Amino acid sequence: xxxxxxxxxxxxxxxxxxxxxxxxxxxxxxxxxxxxxxxxxxxxxxxxxxxxxxxxxxxxxxxxxxxxxxxxxxxxxxxxxxxxxxxxxxxxxxxxxxxxxxxxxxxxxxxxxxxxxxxxxxxxxxxxxxxxxxxxxxxxxxxxxxxxxxxxxxxxxxxxxxxxxxxxxxxxxxxxxxxxxxxxxxxxxxxxxxxxxxxxxxxxxxxxxxxxxxxxxxxxxxxx
Amino acid sequence: xxxxxxxxxxxxxxxxxxxxxxxxxxxxxxxxxxxxxxxxxxxxxxxxxxxxxxxxxxxxxxxxxxxxxxxxxxxxxxxxxxxxxxxxxxxxxxxxxxxxxxxxxxxxxxxxxxxxxxxxxxxxxxxxxxxxxxxxxxxxxxxxxxxxxxxxxxxxxxxxxxxxxxxxxxxxxxxxxxxxxxxxxxxxxxxxxxxxxxxxxxxxxxx
Numbered sequence: 001x002x003x004x005x006x007x008x009x010x011x012x013x014x015x016x017x018x019x020x021x022x023x024x025x026x027x028x029x030x031x032x033x034x035x036x037x038x039x040x041x042x043x044x045x046x047x048x049x050x051x052x053x054x055x056x057x058x059x060x061x062x063x064x065x066x067x068x069x070x071x072x073x074x075x076x077x078x079x080x081x082x083x084x085x086x087x088x089x090x091x092x093x094x095x096x097x098x099x100x101x102x103x104x105x106x107x108x109x110x111x112x113x114x115x116x117x118x119x120x121x122x123x124x125x126x127x128x129x130x131x132x133x134x135x136x137x138x139x140x141x142x143x144x145x146x147x148x149x150x151x152x153x154x155x156x157x158x159x160x161x162x163x164x165x166x167x168x169x170x171x172x173x174x175x176x177x178x179x180x181x182x183x184x185x186x187x188x189x190x191x192x193x194x195x196x197x198x199x200x201x202x203x204x205x206x207x208x209x210x211x212x213x214x215x216x217x218x219x220x221x222x223x224x
Numbered sequence: 225x226x227x228x229x230x231x232x233x234x235x236x237x238x239x240x241x242x243x244x245x246x247x248x249x250x251x252x253x254x255x256x257x258x259x260x261x262x263x264x265x266x267x268x269x270x271x272x273x274x275x276x277x278x279x280x281x282x283x284x285x286x287x288x289x290x291x292x293x294x295x296x297x298x299x300x301x302x303x304x305x306x307x308x309x310x311x312x313x314x315x316x317x318x319x320x321x322x323x324x325x326x327x328x329x330x331x332x333x334x335x336x337x338x339x340x341x342x343x344x345x346x347x348x349x350x351x352x353x354x355x356x357x358x359x360x361x362x363x364x365x366x367x368x369x370x371x372x373x374x375x376x377x378x379x380x381x382x383x384x385x386x387x388x389x390x391x392x393x394x395x396x397x398x399x400x401x402x403x404x405x406x407x408x409x410x411x412x413x414x415x416x417x418x419x420x421x422x423x424x425x426x427x428x429x430x431x
Binding site for chain 1: 272274275276294297298300302304306307308309310311312313317321324325326327
């Protein structure tokens, strides 16, 4: 039923659009770094405190910057009807969702691998802990993208209340924050168990997101 | 052949239209007419299974499109009332995207010829947000030729076009029907084309 061509075409188009809008990515990274700086200024120059709360601060800001990517998912394609066109080319909505998640993850989450160590320096976090943050981010970021996809598809018809999308992201992200920040504070034996729980959450979200998002998109198209 | 049987559509429990039936054999054109808000766009969206009717079935070559959706889509080009070209990409990038998306075998020479014919060749590398409405509509219509499918569905194809392009479009319609294609479109303007049939949606509305 499917051929590979439409998938590649969509992938290539999304890459191009993301590349054209590179300033969006930069501003999200700026938001992240500035947020960290504001924490530094508001808490004061106490390195011990930073060592304790630094990881929590970084994860909180990752979550907040994730909110900014919310409208990038389906809104434009939905408004101009090209999502219907993509569907008519033989791609199911589920597949479109998967491709979108991949592209958004590559463009909006991968840059954080460079910027997180930088933030860790600002917060004076020790090197082994930085490694742990990066590992938990590697597992946690696809979950965040999936959640943003769910929230983005739920809010396609919502043109007024922009805050509710972020609220949905916040609620769904709570378990990720608990387990990814928990890794650093946990004793060595539990670290592995915590990571496994995080991987479990990742697979759960990867499994349900295409269906949930596709159902929301279909509903939105029906009710437009 | 496209067949629609007794299609009824409700929105918020209000009847938009009731028991619309139509048959579209090859080499024929149907023009859906009717006042604003009568449901022309809705009917086209139902025929492409974007919206699902409350009652009624649609058949393509004898098969219910609900169960053979992607096979049906292989034969349909749908030009919507909105522009589906991406505003961040240039004219030629959008065309190449469509070409790849629909696995079209159209050659570069043909694309050049189409752009030349529609006098879009000066804007090849211009992003869509710098084009005028008419030019965007023209670009949208190139999809008919790129996709090369049997059944064309167009929502208000004449809006924003200059007289030259309208004549060109009518000519394309005639050529398409001559080679066995089918066209269904909605418009207030009734073009002078052979084999055209008017479907007045007013007859099916219940107010």
